[in-house]
Amino acid sequence: MRPQQIKCPVCSDPLTRQEWVRFVDDPRIINKFDQMNRPFRVREVPCVGVGCNKNVCLVTPPAMATLDRELKANEITSLYKSILADDSTGNLSVTAQSLYTRFEVDLQNVVAGGSLNIQDLYTRICKDLDVIGQNRRKKILATQLTRNLITLETSAEAWRSLNILQLSRFPFVKCSNCSYETCTACGDGSHHDQSCSELLQSRLITETNPDALATLKWKIENSKNCPRCAIAITREEGCFRVDCIYCGFKWCWHCSREFDEKHGFYACQNSASGSINSNSKNDVPELGVPNVLAIQMKMSSQIAKFGM
Known part of the structure; x- marks a missing residue:
């Protein structure tokens, strides 16, 4: 809900709208940016009611008059x-x-x-x-x-x-x-007497479809709520840093605390071992991320070979 700020790709200094629009050829991109970055920007989610194809407004613009x-x-x-x-x-x-x-x-x-x-x-x-x-x-x-x-x-x-x-x-x-x-947290129907996680757990007991049951288990294992706005976020790979698209809060996937300079992208200060994310040890790194484990193994073999 916070307007996105455009920064210089070289020095990372914030650019005013008058500065960066000169480098955009397509006016539709500028119009889209203006629409999505209004001061009182409204967010909507699809209604999950049967047969309803409308969107549900999460927030309401202010009454100025x-x-x-x-x-x-x-x-x-x-x-x-x-x-x-x-x-x-x-x-x-x-x-x-x-x-x-x-x-x-x-x-x-x-x-x-x-x-x-x-x-x-x-x-x-x-x-x-x-x-x-x-x-x-x-x-x-x-x-x-x-x-x-x-x-x-x-x-x-x-x-x-x-x-x-x-x-x-x-x-x-x-x-x-x-x-x-x-x-608005999990995108499901209302559940006033249960939390989002309790709702998923209760469905594990009643669900009979094998595919739906597997999906439920996957969501439970790979979903967490944003510590600030409580929106449910699902992910199964990547580093520890999470940027909530709703409130902009940056937090650690491992400990659910604010992501600061003491946190590492693959290590958490609140982890018992402080080691690399256990879910990512055997995974291929994301594009642009160096394979730290492979580099360490190569260095170890070179040290052993030359007796360093």
Whole structure:
């Protein structure tokens, strides 16, 4: 969701748009770049509902107009009241009424451009939801509420950060065409009572098709969730470094921590042995990557031959 920056292939210095467009002959490439690198770029995934060929929007652009923001604020307030209300009576308890009153004041402060920001309010809502508890209906309402709240954010960087939080905290989105819920983390149907890994494990028990069973086992063995946005990433070869295409977080496949200068591409500082990736020992290196093991073996044979 962060705009991609073009860098000089020689010195790696960032280039402005005015500088690099002079070297692009096809205007369609420039238009595609502009489309995919808008400040508030929207991501979509295919809906997995039966017979539905629409895309599901993961994030929603901000509401800039004053009237749109006021309408969104009214919708958010109504959703929050529905979440706090008792499922059987529809009334608010003393605690729920206190939370609702405080929320109304805070939301008006945000809409009016006061001292409170959207991120503070978002964090407070998540804490309130943890206190009051959530059943399936309330989880769906909470997802709608927080998505609407994010549309009130007008700062591109803050909007991006909030959407990363949204992907990890409320991963289920409903298709506007067929109303089917999709998990943005694993791309499967919604599973409110299970994590993505628990869902795959449960399917191992019920799956009878040999090919589908083999695919499930492969996904379990070769999939991990991004530590920042929780999007499921699948890979079975390559080095330890992973660059998440959704949030841009760079992390180590071995330990799931941020990839920094202490990490090696084929060695992890948090590994017990600190050795090369065990899955890659017998693999042919990727194109452009030197075969370190072959070089070491050749050097060892030369040393033994000449008695060095």
